Amino acid sequence: MEERAGSTPSSPDLQSLDLEVMDHSLATVVASKVAFIPHEVVRAFLRAHPRIADVFWRDTLIDAAVFREWVVNVGRRDAYARIAHVLCEVYVRLRAVGLVNGQATQAELGDATGISTVHVNRTLQELRGHGLISTPKSGRVVIEDWDRLQEAGEFDPTYLHITKLAA
Amino acid sequence: MEERAGSTPSSPDLQSLDLEVMDHSLATVVASKVAFIPHEVVRAFLRAHPRIADVFWRDTLIDAAVFREWVVNVGRRDAYARIAHVLCEVYVRLRAVGLVNGQATQAELGDATGISTVHVNRTLQELRGHGLISTPKSGRVVIEDWDRLQEAGEFDPTYLHITKLAA
């Protein structure tokens, strides 16, 4: 939990609202604005609005589902499928909030997949060679063949529990 | 979600209470009794007892924390550290509920860590050779050097969020 001078505990995500000790860290990939809301306030608010509490719970459930999928991705798939899978996940998630334009270095991709940057590079070349993606400029990936990319990553968006997709 | 004849939807874990589609499966490792409680009943109960709802939420948060740690374990640690880590986690969790006597095949260990059974075997031998554990009989692991096992697995029990440990 983040402590700020003269305020009650607040945390950067729902993951630590009810946990005393924070067991992870957060970082932003782009410049970001961050707001702090004291735990007390959130709790009181949720008590007053159980429907919203449900939604919050749902959110943490989905986070857990995503982590579960990551365990599979990192533990059971080779570099090719693993990278295809994150590309699929990132795309679907960005699209759900209407931000089709992501940006990521190969080092970040490696961090997300547990693959060395060198091998990320070679795997991207392979994906490119197969026509699944293209990388027109640095830090940008264009999905050229969505169906085959999903296939390569054994990607099934179910675990994201996104019900209404932006068109 | 599991559907049973003549009943409303129920699910085998909290992970799917609020999610429409179940994205994972469950299995018991030993013979078990399973009770089904319809979602409606659980939801009404939680609405009536917000303190318990908090505890349930907390539980799902901890599950998520555990999955997060698994991503690290599977993605960033080699077989030696990975197996040491699960042994630590399993031990701490069992102890928290007073069940110090676990039981697991090497194949199950491999499944939990994403390591082939052959390599699980070799890694256990290594852990044994270093005096961290012993395997007196099949399916049983005795921790001989808790401190060094934790070290080997880079195990920090924080992420389990167990506050009171059984003595």
Added chain:
DNA sequence: CGTGAAATTGATCTCCTTCAAAAAAGGTGG
């Protein structure tokens, strides 16, 4: 005992890491 599951061993192969270096791509100040 016999029988199937679990543990063990040996050998080979490959995916991926690591190390090292070069080429490209962006920015920045002049």
Added chain:
DNA sequence: CCACCTTTTTTGAAGGAGATCAATTTCACG
């Protein structure tokens, strides 16, 4: 617009951790 510098991408080569395949041995138990 160019020279410069940093970050990112790309390439090559070598080594290693772990998978896979195939047997053998040990164990649990009816």
